[in-house]
Amino acid sequence: MDINTRYFPKDVEEKRLKLWDAQRPFHATAEKSKKGAFTIVIPPPNVTGVLHMGHALNNTLQDILTRYKRMQGFDALWMPGTDHAGIATQNVVEKQIAKEGLTRETLGREKFTERLWEWKKKNGDTIINQLHKLGSSCDWDRTRFTMDEDYSEAVKEVFVELYKRGLIYQGHYIINWCPRCETALADEEAEHKDHNGNLWHIQYPFKDNPDEFVTVATTRPETMLGDTAVAVNPADGRYAHLIGKTLVLPLIHREIKIIADDFVDSSFGTGAVKVTPAHDPNDFAMGRRHNLEFINIMHPNGILNKNAGAFEGLDRFEGRKAVVKALKDEGRLLKIESHAHAVRRCYRCDTVVEPYLSKQWFVKMKPLADKALAAFRAGKPRITPKRWEKVYENWLVDIRDWCISRQIWWGHRIPVWYDEEGSPFVAKTEVEARAQARAKHGKDVPLKQDPDVLDTWFSSWLWPFATLGWPKQGADLSYFYPTATLFTAPEIIFFWVARMVMAGLEFMGEVPFSDVVLHGTVRDAKGRKMSKSLGNALDPLEIIGEYGADALRFSMVLNSGQDIFISKDKFEIGRNFANKLWNASRLVMMNTTPETRTTDWKALDQGALDVTSRWILSRYQGALAQVSEAIEDYRYSESINILYDFFWSTYCDWYLEMVKTKFDDATTQRVASLVLRGILKMLHPFIPFVTEEIYEQFTGREVALTNEPWPSVEARWHDQDVDAAVGGLIDIATGIRNIRAQWNIKPQDEVAAVFVGPSEESLALLKENADIVRKLVRLGTVTFETKAVTVRNAAGGVAGEVRYFIPLGELIDLEKEKARLKDLISQQEKAAGSIEARLNNPGFVQKAPPEVIEKERERMDLLRAKNAELSRALQSLA
RNA sequence: GGACGCAUAGCUCAGCUGGUUAGAGCGCUGCCCUCACAUGGCAGAGGUCAAAGGUUCAAGUCCUUUUGCGUCCACCA
Numbered sequence: 014m015d016i017n018t019r020y021f022p023k024d025v026e027e028k029r030l031k032l033w034d035a036q037r038p039f040h041a042t043a044e045k046s047k048k049g050a051f052t053i054v055i056p057p058p059n060v061t062g063v064l065h066m067g068h069a070l071n072n073t074l075q076d077i078l079t080r081y082k083r084m085q086g087f088d089a090l091w092m093p094g095t096d097h098a099g100i101a102t103q104n105v106v107e108k109q110i111a112k113e114g115l116t117r118e119t120l121g122r123e124k125f126t127e128r129l130w131e132w133k134k135k136n137g138d139t140i141i142n143q144l145h146k147l148g149s150s151c152d153w154d155r156t157r158f159t160m161d162e163d164y165s166e167a168v169k170e171v172f173v174e175l176y177k178r179g180l181i182y183q184g185h186y187i188i189n190w191c192p193r194c195e196t197a198l199a200d201e202e203a204e205h206k207d208h209n210g211n212l213w214h215i216q217y218p219f220k221d222n223p224d225e226f227v228t229v230a231t232t233r234p235e236t237m238l239g240d241t242a243v244a245v246n247p248a249d250g251r252y253a254h255l256i257g258k259t260l261v262l263p264l265i266h267r268e269i270k271i272i273a274d275d276f277v278d279s280s281f282g283t284g285a286v287k288v289t290p291a292h293d294p295n296d297f298a299m300g301r302r303h304n305l306e307f308i309n310i311m312h313p314n315g316i317l318n319k320n321a322g323a324f325e326g327l328d329r330f331e332g333r334k335a336v337v338k339a340l341k342d343e344g345r346l347l348k349i350e351s352h353a354h355a356v357r358r359c360y361r362c363d364t365v366v367e368p369y370l371s372k373q374w375f376v377k378m379k380p381l382a383d384k385a386l387a388a389f390r391a392g393k394p395r396i397t398p399k400r401w402e403k404v405y406e407n408w409l410v411d412i413r414d415w416c417i418s419r420q421i422w423w424g425h426r427i428p429v430w431y432d433e434e435g436s437p438f439v440a441k442t443e444v445e446a447r448a449q450a451r452a453k454h455g456k457d458v459p460l461k462q463d464p465d466v467l468d469t470w471f472s473s474w475l476w477p478f479a480t481l482g483w484p485k486q487g488a489d490l491s492y493f494y495p496t497a498t499l500f501t502a503p504e505i506i507f508f509w510v511a512r513m514v515m516a517g518l519e520f521m522g523e524v525p526f527s528d529v530v531l532h533g534t535v536r537d538a539k540g541r542k543m544s545k546s547l548g549n550a551l552d553p554l555e556i557i558g559e560y561g562a563d564a565l566r567f568s569m570v571l572n573s574g575q576d577i578f579i580s581k582d583k584f585e586i587g588r589n590f591a592n593k594l595w596n597a598s599r600l601v602m603m604n605t606t607p608e609t610r611t612t613d614w615k616a617l618d619q620g621a622l623d624v625t626s627r628w629i630l631s632r633y634q635g636a637l638a639q640v641s642e643a644i645e646d647y648r649y650s651e652s653i654n655i656l657y658d659f660f661w662s663t664y665c666d667w668y669l670e671m672v673k674t675k676f677d678d679a680t681t682q683r684v685a686s687l688v689l690r691g692i693l694k695m696l697h698p699f700i701p702f703v704t705e706e707i708y709e710q711f712t713g714r715e716v717a718l719t720n721e722p723w724p725s726v727e728a729r730w731h732d733q734d735v736d737a738a739v740g741g742l743i744d745i746a747t748g749i750r751n752i753r754a755q756w757n758i759k760p761q762d763e764v765a766a767v768f769v770g771p772s773e774e775s776l777a778l779l780k781e782n783a784d785i786v787r788k789l790v791r792l793g794t795v796t797f798e799t800k801a802v803t804v805r806n807a808a809g810g811v812a813g814e815v816r817y818f819i820p821l822g823e824l825i826d827l828e829k830e831k832a833r834l835k836d837l838i839s840q841q842e843k844a845a846g847s848i849e850a851r852l853n854n855p856g857f858v859q860k861a862p863p864e865v866i867e868k869e870r871e872r873m874d875l876l877r878a879k880n881a882e883l884s885r886a887l888q889s890l891a
Numbered sequence: 892g893g894a895c896g897c898a899u900a901g902c903u904c905a906g907c908u909g910g911u912u913a914g915a916g917c918g919c920u921g922c923c924c925u926c927a928c929a930u931g932g933c934a935g936a937g938g939u940c941a942a943a944g945g946u947u948c949a950a951g952u953c954c955u956u957u958u959g960c961g962u963c964c965a966c967c968a
Contacts (some may be wrong), residue, residue: 020930187966205965212968231968244968281967288968295966355965368966400895404963407894411964503963534962571904571916575896576961578903586916589930596928603927654905654915662915669927837911840948844910847948876910 016602016710020595022561022588026702030146038717039083039150041090043492051087052496053079054477055151056509057159059098060133061105064143066535067502069553070573073566074500074532074649076149080698081644082497083150084723090493091150092480094157095137099424099469100194100361106132106423122422129423143554148562148701150719157480159472160425167479168425168472169441171520176439180377181417183437187297188416190369191359192315192329196420197373199468200413201507203357203366212282212352213337216345217243220259220268227252227260227271228347230282232354233292234340235333238265238321239310242288244299247273249284263345264336265322272303291370309370313420329367374418374427374465381515382412393524394499394514397647401503401531408507417468424466432458474512477525494521498528506531530647533576556584563700564588570649570699571657590657591703594696597665598707601689609682611712614727617683626684627732628739629668632659633688634731637724640695653699660692686711691724838880845876
């Protein structure tokens with residue numbers, strides 16, 4: 014790939030990837046460099062994952078910070094890996110074996126698990142390879158998987174330890190049950206989705222008077238088959254006299270009582286609630302309070318069981334229809350009202366979740382959440398953007414216990430063994446469990462391991478330290494933990510972020526990351542979430558093929574404010590930018606020598622530099638400071654905007670145009686090269702491929718730019734005076750252009766510019782660069798005139814900015830311009846005067862805090878200074 | 892039902908602590924293949940900053956209300 018050819022992203026990127034694979038410049042060791050460790054752990058994508066735009070954004074952001082920190086001299090570790098994604102992976106493999114006419118049941122647990130591992134071995138690296146193609150500078154040698162052997166040790170250790178600490182318990186509760194996956198789900202895995210359903214009003218007759226009845230309303234009529242009471246609010250006058258009476262449940266003819274419970278909202282429906290303790294969390298609670306019977310009417314797969322009487326064997330939704338029809342036939346269906354409400358659905362397969370009574374393992378969350386809450390209130394972690402802090406905090410405050418057992422086969426088997434009585438023995442190994450059982454029974458007894466596996470998140474919440482070798486206490490763990498910044502999507506604050514904080518505090522005694530950065534969701538141009546099922550997803554790999562990974566990264570970050578609305582054409586910006594960089598570099602390379610290209614600051618004599626050089630060096634220093642600050646503050650879109658503007662508008666459009674004719678001068682070559690190298694470095698975290706390729710050719714050194722130092726701030730080169738002067742020059746040229754258009758000045762007409770501020774210096778500058786200005790302005794003649802006063806600061810430097818310019822002569826309406834100026838001046842004086850009055854008001858001075866007074870004074874001074882400038886301009890017009 | 896966010900040019904968005912004539916990219920119009928770049932250059936059109944009140948000498952920026960859109964949370968059957 015030669016810079017004298019056109020820019021082909023694909024060639025550049027393939028070449029760099031090969032080099033990185035060979036040189037391994039991203040490998041981090043706990044060797045302790047001067048600056049210390051900087052660690053980021055990747056939010057592990059599902060092994061079933063295929064790179065989508067969300068990953069592309071998420072990983073680009075991580076890569077930017079990692080590369081930036083690495084260039085700054087940190088031992089930067091970006092830990093990659095994948096998540097075994099229990100239900101998701103099992104679903105994939107189940108579909109696969111279904112093609113062979115097999116199910117997991119027919120295959121059996123052992124064989125099925127083997128198939129899962131086979132699948133993992135074959136396809137598990139897909140997403141890792143794709144992340145690699147994106148240019149992610151992960152330490153690939155360390156790639157982890159949540160079901161690696163040592164990682165599994167960590168999971169077991171945590172389960173056993175939490176159990177010992179009394180934070181894990183087993184119990185019969187109503188949990189969210191997915192009848193399709195046939196497993197329990199955590200609350201967070203059962204998503205609320207709006208549903209236009211019905212409210213069925215059903216009459217329950219009294220036992221002693223079948224002509225009288227109580228009407229209840231329900232959205233799930235089939236559950237009435239499991240009713241064991243009807244509840245009313247004790248304060249509800251309509252029903253008070255009925256409390257304790259007996260009703261007869263239609264269809265089933267079970268006798269049930271009317272009970273009183275504060276939970277019931279008298280204003281909803283009829284004010285009387287059917288109570289189904291085995292199929293509704295509230296009813297479950299009421300059932301416990303009132304010692305009701307718990308009648309399960311459903312098999313785990315959603316088919317009604319024998320408790321459903323005549324409806325046995327029907328699927329729950331068929332059952333619903335049948336129950337409604339039967340009620341209607343019996344004349345017990347009073348009315349059907351349409352009713353919009355939310356229904357919980359399985360986050361993996363979208364099946365309507367059933368509240369289901371079953372025995373599961375839970376983590377007692379309150380003690381864990383309290384620690385996390387205390388840490389958060391002490392400032393850890395910081396959350397960016399801040400508005401998510403409240404969301405995070407509220408969840409911790411309203412924490413509920415976490416159901417962690419799953420009735421699937423892919424995952425970490427629960428480390429619990431039962432004897433024949435069903436007593437559990439919690440241990441890391443079967444041997445230990447046996448020992449416990451022996452101690453209890455005084456002899457060896459047969460044990461059976463719990464068939465369930467743990468929630469996937471029960472392993473991912475250990476990610477920041479389990480990937481570093483915990484529970485072993487190695488050098489990596491102590492050096493790289495805690496990590497720095499976690500980049501993730503807001504959707505998994507609860508699933509993952511908050512839980513990692515809890516695990517980190519519980520087992521490492523430290524919050525696992527100092528910062529959490531939550532970025533937006535990637536959406537299509539219409540604002541819809543990108544998803545395969547909608548068919549609106551852009552494939553990052555396709556974009557990489559067409560525009561290049563650099564372009565993908567650049568455009569992604571440029572557009573990353575809140576949610577990102579992206580369409581294919583957006584990537585042209587990134588491609589065009591990389592192309593421009595390529596070509597500008599080519600220009601500089603054609604006009605420089607290997608020696609001048611690699612000159613550093615020390616070889617430059619600041620006093621001997623011309624104004625143009627001092628200006629671009631100063632602007633470069635300004636951009637460098639701004640970009641560094643923006644990266645540190647996680648304002649990536651802003652940092653890339655600063656770079657775009659500095660490189661394209663300042664460096665290419667102005668600077669290179671100005672020096673094009675002066676490249677025979679070695680100093681000009683040195684300065685142009687120096688700044689270009691700085692630009693390449695600053696852009697490297699964002700677009701690593703093209704910058705490194707150019708850098709290599711430009712300097713003639715085969716280097717991994719990622720290990721080159723980030724440019725240092727050379728404060729002395731930041732020269733505000735020169736900045737202002739050349740800024741003024743550019744202002745003038747731009748202004749003349751505008752004025753020329755505004756007043757229809759023809760190219761051959763003579764134009765004079767009057768400007769205010771550092772007149773002598775600026776005038777000299779203008780003269781020095783008159784030909785360039787002339788060229789840029791495309792005028793026949795330009796003369797520069799100054800009648801303004803030079804303003805100098807205390808140090809004798811030039812103060813103020815070149816701000817005001819105007820063509821002279823009959824070409825414009827001078828009177829009008831003077832009037833405008835006068836108006837402006839009087840307005841500003843009025844403003845300054847009113848601030849002054851406020852500052853002189855004793856009441857204000859007493860009450861206002863000092864910083865407010867100081868600010869007001871600054872404002873006043875600023876207004877007055879500007880006014881002085883404008884007055885001088887006005888004078889010069891007179 | 893609760894919490895939060897957004898509304899600025901045709902489109903996608905900048906606009907930090909309020910301060911001269913509100914910016915960029917894309918798109919559009921006109922002129923240019925000038926030996927780094929047509930994935931480019933130069934010039935130009937296009938905005939009552941969602942609406943209404945308020946605070947202020949000064950509001951796109953702060954406060955209140957309204958409207959529209961979006962997100963998260965949620966055991967009203």
